[in-house]
Amino acid sequence: MAVPEDPPVRVRIAPSPTGFAHLGTASTALYNVLFARQTAGTFVLRIDDTDMERNRPEYEALIYESLRWLALDWDEGPDKGGPHAPYRQSERVDIYREEAARLIKEGHAYRCYCTPEELEAERRQAQAEKRAYKYSRRCLTNPPEGRSVFAVRFQVPGGEIRFTDMVRGEMRFDADLIGDFIIVKSDGYPTYQFASPVDDARMEITHVIRGEEHLSNTPYQLMLVDALGYPRPQAYAHMPLILARDGAKMSKRKHPELNLAIYREQGYLPEALLNYLALLGWNPGTEQEIFSFDELLQSFSFDRVQHGGARFDWEKLNWINGEYIRRLSDDELARRVQPFVSQLDADTIRRAVPALKTRLHKLADAVGYLDYLWTDPPAPSLDEETSLRVRAAADALKPVAWEPEPIESALEKAVLESGVSKGRFYNPLRDVLTGKKVALPIHYAFALLPKDKALSRLERAA
RNA sequence: GGCCCGUUCGUCUAGUGGACCAGGACGCCGGCCUUUCAAGCCGGAGAUCACGGGUUCGAAUCCCGUACGGGCUACCA
Numbered sequence: 205m206a207v208p209e210d211p212p213v214r215v216r217i218a219p220s221p222t223g224f225a226h227l228g229t230a231s232t233a234l235y236n237v238l239f240a241r242q243t244a245g246t247f248v249l250r251i252d253d254t255d256m257e258r259n260r261p262e263y264e265a266l267i268y269e270s271l272r273w274l275a276l277d278w279d280e281g282p283d284k285g286g287p288h289a290p291y292r293q294s295e296r297v298d299i300y301r302e303e304a305a306r307l308i309k310e311g312h313a314y315r316c317y318c319t320p321e322e323l324e325a326e327r328r329q330a331q332a333e334k335r336a337y338k339y340s341r342r343c344l345t346n347p348p349e350g351r352s353v354f355a356v357r358f359q360v361p362g363g364e365i366r367f368t369d370m371v372r373g374e375m376r377f378d379a380d381l382i383g384d385f386i387i388v389k390s391d392g393y394p395t396y397q398f399a400s401p402v403d404d405a406r407m408e409i410t411h412v413i414r415g416e417e418h419l420s421n422t423p424y425q426l427m428l429v430d431a432l433g434y435p436r437p438q439a440y441a442h443m444p445l446i447l448a449r450d451g452a453k454m455s456k457r458k459h460p461e462l463n464l465a466i467y468r469e470q471g472y473l474p475e476a477l478l479n480y481l482a483l484l485g486w487n488p489g490t491e492q493e494i495f496s497f498d499e500l501l502q503s504f505s506f507d508r509v510q511h512g513g514a515r516f517d518w519e520k521l522n523w524i525n526g527e528y529i530r531r532l533s534d535d536e537l538a539r540r541v542q543p544f545v546s547q548l549d550a551d552t553i554r555r556a557v558p559a560l561k562t563r564l565h566k567l568a569d570a571v572g573y574l575d576y577l578w579t580d581p582p583a584p585s586l587d588e589e590t591s592l593r594v595r596a597a598a599d600a601l602k603p604v605a606w607e608p609e610p611i612e613s614a615l616e617k618a619v620l621e622s623g624v625s626k627g628r629f630y631n632p633l634r635d636v637l638t639g640k641k642v643a644l645p646i647h648y649a650f651a652l653l654p655k656d657k658a659l660s661r662l663e664r665a666a
Numbered sequence: 667g668g669c670c671c672g673u674u675c676g677u678c679u680a681g682u683g684g685a686c687c688a689g690g691a692c693g694c695c696g697g698c699c700u701u702u703c704a705a706g707c708c709g710g711a712g713a714u715c716a717c718g719g720g721u722u723c724g725a726a727u728c729c730c731g732u733a734c735g736g737g738c739u740a741c742c743a
Contacts, residue, residue, distance in 0.1 A: 258743090318741095320741070323740090330667085335667080336667065355741050356741095386740080390741055391741075393741090396743045397743090415737095416672095418743095419670065420670055420739075442671085444671095445736070447736080449677085452735095453736075483678070489680075490680095491690050493690090512671075513672075514678065514679090515677060516677095517692070519692055520677070522692090523693085526704095561704095563705075564704090627702080628701090629701075630701035630702075631702070634702065640702090643703075644702090645701075645702080646701060646702080647701095
C-alpha cells in the first residue's frame with residue numbers, strides 16, 4: 205500500500221480514560237496494530253484526557269493493562285515516551301492554546317461569550333422553526349459587552365470536504381451545513397474535535413484508523429487541519445461499530461461485554477478474543493475462521509472490512525475460545541488454568557488437563573469441574589441396592605494403583621459383576637464423589653482426588 | 667429536523683449482472699460414539715437477498731424512492 209516516497213506509516217489510538225477499558229478500544233487497537241505491522245509503521249498510544257470531569261489516572265492504567273494483556277503493544281506512548289512526547293493530552297494544553305491563539309489571530313477562530321443557556325435557546329428556536337441548527341455567529345458579528353468567560357469557536361469556511369476512506373472509498377461532505385463549533389472550552393481545555401487533529405498532525409499520523417462514530421467528525425477535523433496549515437493525513441479508515449446482541453449500542457450498565465477486564469476474568473484467551481474481534485466486521489473472503497496473529501497480518505486488508513455495525517455474539521466467541529483451548533499443549537493449558545483454580549497444586553491441575561481440555565469454553569469453566577476436589581459434596585441418601593453397589597465399587601478400588609487406567613479397569617470389572625448397566629452403576633458414584641450430575645469421566649474424577657478421600661466419600665455414603 | 671453510514675439464514679458473513687431456486691461459520695435439531703457432559707464424525711432445518719419501482723434478454727448484485735437501524739449534529743470523547 206505504501207509507495208516509496210510516502211513518509212513512514214504512523215497510526216494511533218487515542219482512548220479516553222473515563223471508565224473501564226472498552227471492547228471497542230481493543231478492536232480499534234487491533235486494526236491499528238495490524239496496519240502498522242503490515243507497513244513496518246509505528247503505532248502510537250495517546251491518552252485523550254481532556255474531559256476534566258471524568259478522567260481518572262486509574263482508568264488510564266486499565267487501558268495499559270488490557271492492551272498489554274492482548275499483546276497489542278505500542279511503540280510510543282505516555283509510559284514509553286517518543287519523539288512527539290508528551291502523549292497525554294492534558295500535558296499538551298499549551299500546544300492547543302497556542303494553536304487556538306494562532307487561529308484567532310489569523311481570523312479562523314473567535315472568542316464566544318455565549319452562555320450555555322443562550323445557546324440552548326438558539327437551538328430550541330431552530331428546532332421550533334424546523335430549521336437545521338447552526339450557531340448564529342453572534343459573537344463573531346456582534347459580541348456581547350462586558351463578559352469575561354469565553355470559549356473559542358472555529359469559523360467554519362464551508363465548501364466541500366473530500367477525503368479517502370480505506371474502507372468506504374472517496375467521501376464527500378458539505379461543510380456549509382456545519383456551524384461554527386467550539387474548539388476550546390471555557391475551562392481552557394480543548395475539545396476532542398480540536399485536540400485530536402492537532403495531535404494527529406503534530407505527531408505526523410499518516411493514517412487515522414478509528415470507529416465509525418467518527419466518520420461524520422472527519423470534515424470538522426479536516427477544516428481545522430487546513431486552517432492550521434498542516435498536511436492532511438493520507439487516509440482514514442472508519443471501522444464498523446460493535447453492537448450489542450439486540451442490535452443496540454452497547455451501554456456500560458446493560459452490556460458487561462463492553463468491559464475488557466471480564467474477558468480475562470472469565471478465562472478467554474487473549475489470542476482468541478483478537479481472532480473473534482478480527483472476524484467481527486472483517487472477513488478474509490475464504491472459509492478460514494481461526495487465525496493466528498501472523499495469519500491475520502498476512503490476510504487483513506481494509507477493503508474487506510464491513511461497512512455496517514456487527515453484533516457481539518458470546519456463542520461464537522465461546523466456540524473460538526474453545527478451539528484455542530483445544531489447540532494448547534497440555535502443559536500450556538495447565539499453566540493458564542492455574543490462576544482459576546488456585547486451591548489446587550500444579551500437579552493435580554496437570555493431571556486434570558487431558559480430561560478438561562475438550563470441555564472448556566473458557567478457563568473459568570474448570571472451576572465447575574474441579575471444585576469437588578476442595579469442597580466436600582453433601583452425601584446423597586441412597587437406596588439399599590445402590591448402597592450395595594457403591595460399597596462394591598469401594599471394595600474394588602481399594603487395592604488399585606491410583607491412576608485413571610487401573611481405576612477404570614477395576615470399575616469396569618465391578619460393573620460387570622454388578623449385572624447393571626454402566627449408567628446405573630456410575631451415576632450414583634459420580635454423585636457421591638462430586639455432588640454433580642455433570643463431571644469429568646468417572647475414572648478421572650476418582651484419580652484426581654486423593655485415594656483415601658475418595659474412598660471415604662464412598663464409604664460415608666454407603 | 668439536517669447530514670452521513672448501513673440493511674443476505676437467529677448471529678457473523680460469502681456474493682461486485684448469468685456458474686445462486688444464494689455458499690461457509692456459530693448456534694439449533696437428529697444420528698453415531700459414549701458412564702454424565704463435552705470433543706469428534708455424519709446428516710438436517712433455517713434467507714420471499716428490508717420493501718416498492720426502474721434499467722437489462724437476465725439483478726442479492728446497477729439506479730431511484732420508502733421503511734427500519736446506527737452515527738454525527740455538545741463548552742463528551
